[in-house]
Amino acid sequence: MSTKMEEKQHIGQLFDRIAGTYDGLNHGLSLNIDRLWRRKTVALMQPAKHVLDVAIGTADLTIEMFRQHKAEQVTGIDLSDQMMAIGQKKISNLQYPISNVQFVHANAQAMPFEDASFDAVTCAFGCRNFSNLDEGLREMYRVLKPGGQVTILEFSYPSNRLVRACYDIYFTRVLPLIGRIVSRDKTAYTYLNKSVKSFCWGEAFVQHLHDAGFSSENFIPLTFGIATIYTAQK
Template identity: 40%
Template sequence: IGIDISEKMIDIARQKYSSESKTENQQDVEFMTADCLNIPFSNESFKFVTVAYGVRNFEHLLQGYKEMFRVLEKGGQLCVIELSTPTGTLIKPFYKFYTRYIIPAVGRLISHDNRAYAYLPESIAAVPQGNEMTTLMREAGFSHACYHKLTFGVCTIYMATK
Protein backbone atom coordinates (compact mmCIF):
# COMPACT_ATOMS: atom_id res chain seq x y z
CA ILE A 1 0.00 0.00 0.00
CA GLY A 2 1.37 3.38 -0.97
CA ILE A 3 0.01 6.57 0.56
CA ASP A 4 0.63 10.25 0.01
CA ILE A 5 -1.27 13.35 1.05
CA SER A 6 -1.16 14.63 -2.55
CA GLU A 7 -3.61 13.14 -5.03
CA LYS A 8 -1.30 14.26 -7.86
CA MET A 9 1.55 12.22 -6.39
CA ILE A 10 -0.75 9.21 -6.07
CA ASP A 11 -1.72 9.62 -9.73
CA ILE A 12 1.96 9.65 -10.72
CA ALA A 13 2.61 6.54 -8.60
CA ARG A 14 -0.28 4.72 -10.28
CA GLN A 15 1.06 5.64 -13.71
CA LYS A 16 4.59 4.50 -12.85
CA TYR A 17 3.33 1.25 -11.39
CA SER A 18 0.96 0.39 -14.20
CA SER A 19 0.26 -3.21 -15.09
CA GLU A 20 2.64 -2.95 -18.06
CA SER A 21 5.59 -2.08 -15.82
CA LYS A 22 5.07 -4.94 -13.37
CA THR A 23 7.30 -7.96 -13.48
CA GLU A 24 5.89 -11.47 -13.16
CA ASN A 25 6.68 -11.84 -9.45
CA GLN A 26 5.53 -8.40 -8.27
CA GLN A 27 2.44 -8.09 -6.16
CA ASP A 28 -0.29 -5.57 -6.80
CA VAL A 29 0.08 -2.28 -4.96
CA GLU A 30 -2.83 -0.16 -3.82
CA PHE A 31 -2.27 3.60 -3.84
CA MET A 32 -4.39 5.96 -1.81
CA THR A 33 -4.49 9.54 -0.64
CA ALA A 34 -3.96 9.72 3.11
CA ASP A 35 -2.25 11.85 5.72
CA CYS A 36 0.76 10.19 7.38
CA LEU A 37 -0.14 12.01 10.58
CA ASN A 38 -3.41 10.07 10.69
CA ILE A 39 -2.84 6.77 8.89
CA PRO A 40 -6.20 5.11 8.07
CA PHE A 41 -5.23 1.60 9.20
CA SER A 42 -5.70 -0.29 12.44
CA ASN A 43 -2.97 -0.88 15.00
CA GLU A 44 -0.26 -3.38 14.04
CA SER A 45 -1.31 -3.66 10.38
CA PHE A 46 2.15 -3.80 8.77
CA LYS A 47 5.49 -5.57 9.10
CA PHE A 48 7.35 -2.75 7.35
CA VAL A 49 6.83 0.98 6.90
CA THR A 50 9.01 3.01 4.57
CA VAL A 51 9.21 6.70 3.80
CA ALA A 52 11.40 8.04 1.02
CA TYR A 53 12.24 11.72 0.95
CA GLY A 54 9.08 12.74 2.75
CA VAL A 55 9.44 13.10 6.51
CA ARG A 56 10.96 16.56 6.11
CA ASN A 57 7.55 17.61 4.78
CA PHE A 58 5.56 16.29 7.77
CA GLU A 59 3.85 19.10 9.63
CA HIS A 60 4.47 17.34 12.95
CA LEU A 61 7.31 14.84 12.62
CA LEU A 62 6.94 13.25 16.06
CA GLN A 63 3.22 12.66 15.44
CA GLY A 64 4.11 11.03 12.10
CA TYR A 65 6.56 8.69 13.81
CA LYS A 66 3.97 7.82 16.46
CA GLU A 67 1.50 6.93 13.70
CA MET A 68 4.05 4.75 11.92
CA PHE A 69 4.82 3.06 15.24
CA ARG A 70 1.11 2.47 15.83
CA VAL A 71 0.51 0.70 12.51
CA LEU A 72 3.62 -1.50 12.77
CA GLU A 73 3.44 -5.00 14.21
CA LYS A 74 5.59 -5.78 17.23
CA GLY A 75 9.08 -6.37 15.84
CA GLY A 76 8.17 -4.44 12.68
CA GLN A 77 10.75 -2.30 10.90
CA LEU A 78 10.73 1.35 9.90
CA CYS A 79 13.03 2.58 7.14
CA VAL A 80 13.26 6.29 6.35
CA ILE A 81 15.43 7.61 3.54
CA GLU A 82 15.89 11.35 3.70
CA LEU A 83 18.05 14.06 2.21
CA SER A 84 20.53 15.53 4.66
CA THR A 85 23.14 18.24 4.91
CA PRO A 86 26.72 17.00 4.59
CA THR A 87 29.10 18.11 7.30
CA GLY A 88 32.44 17.30 5.64
CA THR A 89 34.59 20.31 4.85
CA LEU A 90 35.34 19.12 1.31
CA ILE A 91 31.79 18.37 0.15
CA LYS A 92 29.82 21.04 2.05
CA PRO A 93 30.69 24.02 -0.23
CA PHE A 94 29.79 22.03 -3.37
CA TYR A 95 26.57 20.86 -1.75
CA LYS A 96 25.56 24.42 -0.81
CA PHE A 97 26.22 25.67 -4.34
CA TYR A 98 24.36 22.74 -5.92
CA THR A 99 21.27 22.99 -3.68
CA ARG A 100 21.07 26.79 -3.71
CA TYR A 101 21.69 27.42 -7.40
CA ILE A 102 21.66 24.33 -9.61
CA ILE A 103 18.57 22.52 -8.25
CA PRO A 104 16.35 25.67 -8.24
CA ALA A 105 17.53 26.62 -11.74
CA VAL A 106 16.72 23.17 -13.13
CA GLY A 107 13.40 23.22 -11.27
CA ARG A 108 12.51 26.57 -12.88
CA LEU A 109 13.41 25.27 -16.35
CA ILE A 110 11.32 22.14 -16.01
CA SER A 111 8.30 23.51 -14.16
CA HIS A 112 8.34 27.16 -15.29
CA ASP A 113 7.81 28.07 -11.62
CA ASN A 114 10.28 30.49 -10.02
CA ARG A 115 9.85 28.89 -6.59
CA ALA A 116 10.20 25.30 -7.83
CA TYR A 117 12.70 23.42 -5.72
CA ALA A 118 13.95 26.59 -4.01
CA TYR A 119 12.34 25.16 -0.87
CA LEU A 120 14.51 22.05 -1.02
CA PRO A 121 17.67 23.27 0.77
CA GLU A 122 15.47 25.05 3.33
CA SER A 123 13.44 21.93 4.08
CA ILE A 124 16.57 19.75 4.29
CA ALA A 125 18.26 22.14 6.72
CA ALA A 126 15.11 22.41 8.87
CA VAL A 127 14.51 18.69 9.45
CA PRO A 128 16.25 16.95 12.38
CA GLN A 129 19.23 14.93 11.21
CA GLY A 130 21.42 12.15 12.56
CA ASN A 131 21.14 11.72 16.32
CA GLU A 132 18.32 14.28 16.53
CA MET A 133 16.24 12.20 14.11
CA THR A 134 16.88 8.91 15.93
CA THR A 135 16.03 10.61 19.24
CA LEU A 136 12.61 11.53 17.78
CA MET A 137 12.12 7.93 16.64
CA ARG A 138 12.86 6.68 20.16
CA GLU A 139 10.52 9.29 21.62
CA ALA A 140 7.78 7.86 19.38
CA GLY A 141 8.43 4.42 20.90
CA PHE A 142 10.91 2.85 18.50
CA SER A 143 13.96 0.92 19.64
CA HIS A 144 17.25 0.21 17.90
CA ALA A 145 17.02 3.51 16.01
CA CYS A 146 20.13 4.09 13.96
CA TYR A 147 21.27 5.87 10.82
CA HIS A 148 23.78 5.51 8.04
CA LYS A 149 24.91 8.45 5.89
CA LEU A 150 25.29 7.88 2.15
CA THR A 151 26.72 9.89 -0.74
CA PHE A 152 29.07 11.98 1.41
CA GLY A 153 26.19 12.80 3.79
CA VAL A 154 23.74 14.08 1.17
CA CYS A 155 21.34 11.24 1.96
CA THR A 156 20.73 9.31 5.18
CA ILE A 157 18.98 6.00 5.86
CA TYR A 158 17.29 5.73 9.25
CA MET A 159 16.18 2.36 10.63
CA ALA A 160 14.16 1.57 13.74
CA THR A 161 12.26 -1.35 15.27
CA LYS A 162 8.94 -1.49 17.11
Protein backbone atom coordinates in the same frame (compact mmCIF):
# COMPACT_ATOMS: atom_id res chain seq x y z
CA MET B 1 -9.37 26.90 7.84
CA SER B 2 -6.95 25.55 10.46
CA THR B 3 -3.22 26.04 9.86
CA LYS B 4 -2.72 22.28 9.77
CA MET B 5 -5.35 21.86 7.08
CA GLU B 6 -3.78 24.69 5.06
CA GLU B 7 -0.30 23.13 5.37
CA LYS B 8 -1.68 19.77 4.30
CA GLN B 9 -3.38 21.24 1.23
CA HIS B 10 -0.30 23.30 0.43
CA ILE B 11 2.14 20.37 0.37
CA GLY B 12 -0.25 18.18 -1.64
CA GLN B 13 -0.76 21.01 -4.15
CA LEU B 14 2.97 21.70 -4.38
CA PHE B 15 3.69 18.09 -5.34
CA ASP B 16 0.63 18.00 -7.65
CA ARG B 17 2.17 20.90 -9.56
CA ILE B 18 5.60 19.31 -10.04
CA ALA B 19 4.45 15.66 -10.37
CA GLY B 20 4.93 15.59 -14.16
CA THR B 21 8.60 16.56 -13.96
CA TYR B 22 9.42 15.04 -10.54
CA ASP B 23 11.02 11.77 -11.65
CA GLY B 24 13.07 13.27 -14.46
CA LEU B 25 14.36 16.08 -12.26
CA ASN B 26 15.08 13.72 -9.39
CA HIS B 27 17.17 11.40 -11.49
CA GLY B 28 18.76 14.17 -13.55
CA LEU B 29 19.65 16.52 -10.71
CA SER B 30 21.06 13.72 -8.59
CA LEU B 31 22.88 12.14 -11.57
CA ASN B 32 20.82 9.00 -10.85
CA ILE B 33 22.34 8.64 -7.39
CA ASP B 34 18.81 8.72 -5.92
CA ARG B 35 18.20 5.33 -7.58
CA LEU B 36 21.24 3.86 -5.77
CA TRP B 37 20.03 5.35 -2.48
CA ARG B 38 16.59 3.72 -2.85
CA ARG B 39 18.24 0.42 -3.85
CA LYS B 40 20.42 0.46 -0.73
CA THR B 41 17.43 1.43 1.44
CA VAL B 42 15.42 -1.53 0.20
CA ALA B 43 18.43 -3.84 0.55
CA LEU B 44 18.46 -2.99 4.27
CA MET B 45 14.80 -3.93 4.70
CA GLN B 46 13.80 -7.24 6.19
CA PRO B 47 11.40 -9.03 3.80
CA ALA B 48 7.83 -8.30 4.87
CA LYS B 49 4.35 -9.39 3.84
CA HIS B 50 2.46 -6.12 3.94
CA VAL B 51 4.45 -2.87 3.78
CA LEU B 52 3.16 0.65 4.28
CA ASP B 53 5.08 3.08 2.03
CA VAL B 54 4.48 6.51 3.56
CA ALA B 55 4.61 9.42 1.07
CA ILE B 56 4.79 6.89 -1.78
CA GLY B 57 4.83 9.68 -4.39
CA THR B 58 5.64 8.25 -7.82
CA ALA B 59 6.27 4.80 -6.29
CA ASP B 60 10.01 4.39 -6.94
CA LEU B 61 10.68 2.87 -3.52
CA THR B 62 7.69 0.53 -3.83
CA ILE B 63 8.81 -0.67 -7.27
CA GLU B 64 12.30 -1.32 -5.88
CA MET B 65 10.75 -3.38 -3.03
CA PHE B 66 9.12 -5.70 -5.54
CA ARG B 67 12.28 -5.82 -7.67
CA GLN B 68 14.23 -7.02 -4.64
CA HIS B 69 11.38 -9.31 -3.46
CA LYS B 70 11.14 -7.51 -0.14
CA ALA B 71 7.35 -7.06 -0.09
CA GLU B 72 4.32 -9.16 -1.05
CA GLN B 73 1.84 -6.30 -0.78
CA VAL B 74 2.30 -2.53 -0.45
CA THR B 75 -0.11 0.15 0.65
CA GLY B 76 1.12 3.61 -0.25
CA ILE B 77 -0.20 6.85 1.15
CA ASP B 78 0.35 10.38 -0.09
CA LEU B 79 -1.28 13.82 -0.12
CA SER B 80 -0.64 14.33 -3.84
CA ASP B 81 -3.03 12.54 -6.19
CA GLN B 82 -0.92 13.57 -9.19
CA MET B 83 2.22 11.97 -7.78
CA MET B 84 0.29 8.76 -7.05
CA ALA B 85 -1.31 8.78 -10.53
CA ILE B 86 2.18 8.75 -12.05
CA GLY B 87 3.23 5.98 -9.66
CA GLN B 88 0.17 3.94 -10.63
CA LYS B 89 0.95 4.39 -14.33
CA LYS B 90 4.58 3.35 -13.84
CA ILE B 91 3.49 0.20 -12.04
CA SER B 92 1.02 -0.74 -14.77
CA ASN B 93 3.73 -0.23 -17.42
CA LEU B 94 6.27 -2.51 -15.73
CA GLN B 95 7.46 -5.56 -17.64
CA TYR B 96 6.84 -7.74 -14.61
CA PRO B 97 3.32 -7.63 -13.18
CA ILE B 98 2.61 -6.12 -9.75
CA SER B 99 -1.03 -6.21 -8.75
CA ASN B 100 -0.85 -5.81 -5.02
CA VAL B 101 -0.20 -2.09 -4.55
CA GLN B 102 -2.93 0.14 -3.15
CA PHE B 103 -2.67 3.92 -3.35
CA VAL B 104 -4.53 5.81 -0.63
CA HIS B 105 -4.89 9.58 -0.36
CA ALA B 106 -4.03 10.08 3.30
CA ASN B 107 -2.03 12.24 5.65
CA ALA B 108 0.99 10.56 7.28
CA GLN B 109 0.24 12.49 10.44
CA ALA B 110 -3.28 11.03 10.83
CA MET B 111 -3.38 7.67 9.07
CA PRO B 112 -6.69 5.92 8.39
CA PHE B 113 -5.39 2.52 9.59
CA GLU B 114 -5.88 0.37 12.68
CA ASP B 115 -3.05 -0.04 15.17
CA ALA B 116 -0.50 -2.74 14.21
CA SER B 117 -1.77 -3.15 10.62
CA PHE B 118 1.56 -3.47 8.78
CA ASP B 119 4.60 -5.76 8.91
CA ALA B 120 6.97 -2.97 7.87
CA VAL B 121 6.85 0.77 7.24
CA THR B 122 9.01 2.73 4.79
CA CYS B 123 9.32 6.38 3.86
CA ALA B 124 11.66 7.89 1.25
CA PHE B 125 12.12 11.66 1.22
CA GLY B 126 8.76 12.15 2.90
CA CYS B 127 9.48 12.96 6.57
CA ARG B 128 11.07 16.31 5.76
CA ASN B 129 7.75 17.47 4.37
CA PHE B 130 5.63 16.67 7.41
CA SER B 131 4.36 19.76 9.20
CA ASN B 132 5.02 17.85 12.43
CA LEU B 133 7.72 15.15 12.23
CA ASP B 134 6.89 13.64 15.63
CA GLU B 135 3.24 13.16 14.72
CA GLY B 136 4.29 11.35 11.53
CA LEU B 137 6.77 9.09 13.35
CA ARG B 138 4.25 8.29 16.11
CA GLU B 139 1.73 7.30 13.45
CA MET B 140 4.31 5.03 11.78
CA TYR B 141 4.94 3.40 15.15
CA ARG B 142 1.22 2.98 15.87
CA VAL B 143 0.36 1.24 12.58
CA LEU B 144 3.43 -1.04 12.67
CA LYS B 145 3.14 -4.54 14.15
CA PRO B 146 5.32 -5.30 17.19
CA GLY B 147 8.71 -6.55 15.94
CA GLY B 148 8.24 -4.73 12.61
CA GLN B 149 10.89 -2.51 11.06
CA VAL B 150 10.70 1.10 9.91
CA THR B 151 13.12 2.15 7.15
CA ILE B 152 13.47 5.82 6.30
CA LEU B 153 15.53 7.51 3.59
CA GLU B 154 15.96 11.25 3.92
CA PHE B 155 18.24 14.06 2.85
CA SER B 156 20.83 15.09 5.42
CA TYR B 157 23.57 17.68 5.63
CA PRO B 158 27.17 16.59 4.93
CA SER B 159 29.65 17.00 7.78
CA ASN B 160 32.77 17.57 5.62
CA ARG B 161 33.26 21.34 5.12
CA LEU B 162 34.33 21.10 1.49
CA VAL B 163 31.44 18.83 0.56
CA ARG B 164 29.14 21.15 2.50
CA ALA B 165 30.30 24.17 0.50
CA CYS B 166 29.66 22.38 -2.83
CA TYR B 167 26.36 21.10 -1.50
CA ASP B 168 25.28 24.63 -0.50
CA ILE B 169 26.08 26.04 -3.93
CA TYR B 170 24.29 23.17 -5.64
CA PHE B 171 21.18 23.31 -3.45
CA THR B 172 20.85 27.08 -3.22
CA ARG B 173 21.83 28.07 -6.77
CA VAL B 174 21.94 25.22 -9.32
CA LEU B 175 19.03 23.05 -8.20
CA PRO B 176 16.42 25.83 -7.71
CA LEU B 177 17.33 27.33 -11.09
CA ILE B 178 17.10 24.06 -13.05
CA GLY B 179 14.05 23.04 -11.02
CA ARG B 180 12.33 26.33 -11.83
CA ILE B 181 13.08 26.10 -15.54
CA VAL B 182 12.07 22.46 -15.97
CA SER B 183 9.08 22.27 -13.62
CA ARG B 184 8.01 25.87 -14.40
CA ASP B 185 7.28 26.22 -10.71
CA LYS B 186 8.86 29.21 -8.99
CA THR B 187 8.74 27.96 -5.44
CA ALA B 188 8.97 24.16 -5.38
CA TYR B 189 12.71 23.73 -5.67
CA THR B 190 13.52 26.66 -3.40
CA TYR B 191 11.29 24.90 -0.93
CA LEU B 192 13.36 21.72 -1.33
CA ASN B 193 16.52 23.54 -0.35
CA LYS B 194 14.89 25.25 2.65
CA SER B 195 13.28 22.04 3.82
CA VAL B 196 16.60 20.16 3.74
CA LYS B 197 18.54 22.84 5.60
CA SER B 198 15.95 23.27 8.35
CA PHE B 199 15.52 19.52 8.92
CA CYS B 200 17.29 17.31 11.45
CA TRP B 201 19.57 14.41 10.55
CA GLY B 202 21.81 11.74 12.11
CA GLU B 203 21.64 11.46 15.90
CA ALA B 204 19.02 14.20 16.10
CA PHE B 205 16.68 12.28 13.80
CA VAL B 206 17.37 9.08 15.74
CA GLN B 207 16.23 10.89 18.90
CA HIS B 208 12.88 11.63 17.22
CA LEU B 209 12.56 7.93 16.34
CA HIS B 210 13.31 7.03 19.93
CA ASP B 211 10.78 9.56 21.26
CA ALA B 212 8.13 8.04 18.97
CA GLY B 213 8.70 4.68 20.71
CA PHE B 214 11.11 2.93 18.35
CA SER B 215 14.17 0.99 19.53
CA SER B 216 17.36 -0.49 17.97
CA GLU B 217 17.73 2.66 15.90
CA ASN B 218 20.55 2.79 13.39
CA PHE B 219 21.62 5.18 10.66
CA ILE B 220 23.84 4.97 7.60
CA PRO B 221 24.99 8.16 5.86
CA LEU B 222 25.18 7.87 2.05
CA THR B 223 27.33 9.81 -0.45
CA PHE B 224 29.24 12.03 2.03
CA GLY B 225 26.10 12.33 4.17
CA ILE B 226 23.94 13.99 1.50
CA ALA B 227 21.29 11.40 2.34
CA THR B 228 20.88 9.03 5.28
CA ILE B 229 19.05 5.74 5.82
CA TYR B 230 17.48 5.20 9.24
CA THR B 231 16.21 1.86 10.50
CA ALA B 232 14.47 1.06 13.78
CA GLN B 233 12.24 -1.61 15.33
CA LYS B 234 8.92 -1.54 17.16
